[in-house]
Amino acid sequence: MKKLKVMSIFGTRPEAIKMAPLVKKLEEAEKIESIVCVTAQHREMLDMVLEIFDIKPDYDLNLMKHGQTISDITVRVLKGLEEVLIDAKPDVVLVHGDTSTTFVGALAAFYQKIKVGHVEAGLRSGNIYSPYPEEMNRRLAGTLANFHFAPTEGNYKNLIAAGISSDEIYITGNTVIDALLQVVKEDYRFEDDLLNQINYEEKRVLLMTCHRRENWGTPMENIFKAVKEVAEKNPEVEVIFPVHMNPSIRQLAQEILGGNEKIYLIEPMEYEAFANLISKVDIIITDSGGIQEEAPVFGKPILVVRTETERPEAVEAGTVKVVGVDKAEIVKEVNLLLTDQSAYDKMANAVNPYGDGKASERIVEVLLNYFASLN
Numbered sequence: 001m002k003k004l005k006v007m008s009i010f011g012t013r014p015e016a017i018k019m020a021p022l023v024k025k026l027e028e029a030e031k032i033e034s035i036v037c038v039t040a041q042h043r044e045m046l047d048m049v050l051e052i053f054d055i056k057p058d059y060d061l062n063l064m065k066h067g068q069t070i071s072d073i074t075v076r077v078l079k080g081l082e083e084v085l086i087d088a089k090p091d092v093v094l095v096h097g098d099t100s101t102t103f104v105g106a107l108a109a110f111y112q113k114i115k116v117g118h119v120e121a122g123l124r125s126g127n128i129y130s131p132y133p134e135e136m137n138r139r140l141a142g143t144l145a146n147f148h149f150a151p152t153e154g155n156y157k158n159l160i161a162a163g164i165s166s167d168e169i170y171i172t173g174n175t176v177i178d179a180l181l182q183v184v185k186e187d188y189r190f191e192d193d194l195l196n197q198i199n200y201e202e203k204r205v206l207l208m209t210c211h212r213r214e215n216w217g218t219p220m221e222n223i224f225k226a227v228k229e230v231a232e233k234n235p236e237v238e239v240i241f242p243v244h245m246n247p248s249i250r251q252l253a254q255e256i257l258g259g260n261e262k263i264y265l266i267e268p269m270e271y272e273a274f275a276n277l278i279s280k281v282d283i284i285i286t287d288s289g290g291i292q293e294e295a296p297v298f299g300k301p302i303l304v305v306r307t308e309t310e311r312p313e314a315v316e317a318g319t320v321k322v323v324g325v326d327k328a329e330i331v332k333e334v335n336l337l338l339t340d341q342s343a344y345d346k347m348a349n350a351v352n353p354y355g356d357g358k359a360s361e362r363i364v365e366v367l368l369n370y371f372a373s374l375n
Contacts, residue, residue: 003033004371007090009081011041011063011101014290016049017271018120019096021178023055025360031368037084039077039101040064048270052183059084070133073100081108092367095141096120096175098134098289106144118145119175119363122155123289125310130214131289135310147370149363151293151354152313172362173355176293180275181357184298188276194264195240195277204236204338205281210305211244212287219325220249223305224256226330227285231262234338239263240281242274283337285330292320293354301347303333318350 006026010019016038026034037059040046050057061080065072077100085093085108093109095102096119106116118141128136139162142148148164150156151174159169190196198205210223231239243253243265257263269277278284279298284291285305292311295302296319304322314320323333337344 003031005033005090006092007035007037007088008094009037009105010096011039012099013042013045013049015096015099016046017179018175020053022175022360022363025364029364035088035090041073041101052272070100074104077101077104078108085112092117094119098138103137103140106141110144115146116144117147118142119149120151121148122150122159123310124158125308132213154313170366173359174293175359177355177357178360180294180297183272183275184279190273200280203238206239206283207281208241208285209288211249215287222325222327226327228257229331230334242266242269296352299348301337313353317353318347
């Protein structure tokens, strides 16, 4: 019997993390020929994830260039994928989330009349410019997709509101939970010994990530100044900040946060180390989307330094609070968690809305059942 040819396309570190457990499940399925194509929209950070999960791409477009614009990425990915899809002839293409690779991967497959599965479908912030360009990427990918793998009931409702047929939507949970459960270990040791030396039991350790395009400029200055004030006014607080590779972000971080012995500005971390760090810290301050799904697994309160989030389930569940980008408001919300144990426990003990670690299995089952029904 002819195997079902499933091509997974991704290009960034977050996509790779969330697609990795699905790729492994596709590889295990006897009736599936799994094909992996990476665009390398991010290069080094992508390669770290591929190594952790032992994924060897069948096609690598290696498209990353210094100073690339969104238009550059879009054009190069579209042309590169045209050749790959003509050569590989997959039955279905899987794309993930909301990157330029996601949208263009779906478009390239559509041009070849290949069915598209959208993993992590149905997220919406309601503002096409926040996050930018991710919000529009996910909407456009959804328009092109034939299978919509929605992590939550809320995502399902968003897709129905967008005019997607319920027959094309499958609630699976989020594959990021699958990935996390594979890499976090109780006895994990960090390569950076600084992280091993931190007293996670007696200190109140804050983990910050901050890189979103819409926060560049004054919002990011406010965020950094707020974190600095919290560290200076709370003796028990230490802050870990893996600083994004963007030169402007690194310069601003050094100007505002550099030279403070309680704030550790470290290099970006590979996924396994970062996941294990999440499991150890007390509070997370972030403008990232993925961490809003990951941290609740370990009962970590998350303060989102953005004006809105496309993950309202986490807000409704109580694991996430959107605190905006005003300095005083950020300081107030962090201090509340540091000083009010009931407020902390309420967030820490909220139920994670993103699933049970079996999303990848469900997606593989949907594909096998659908294509079997055509024969």
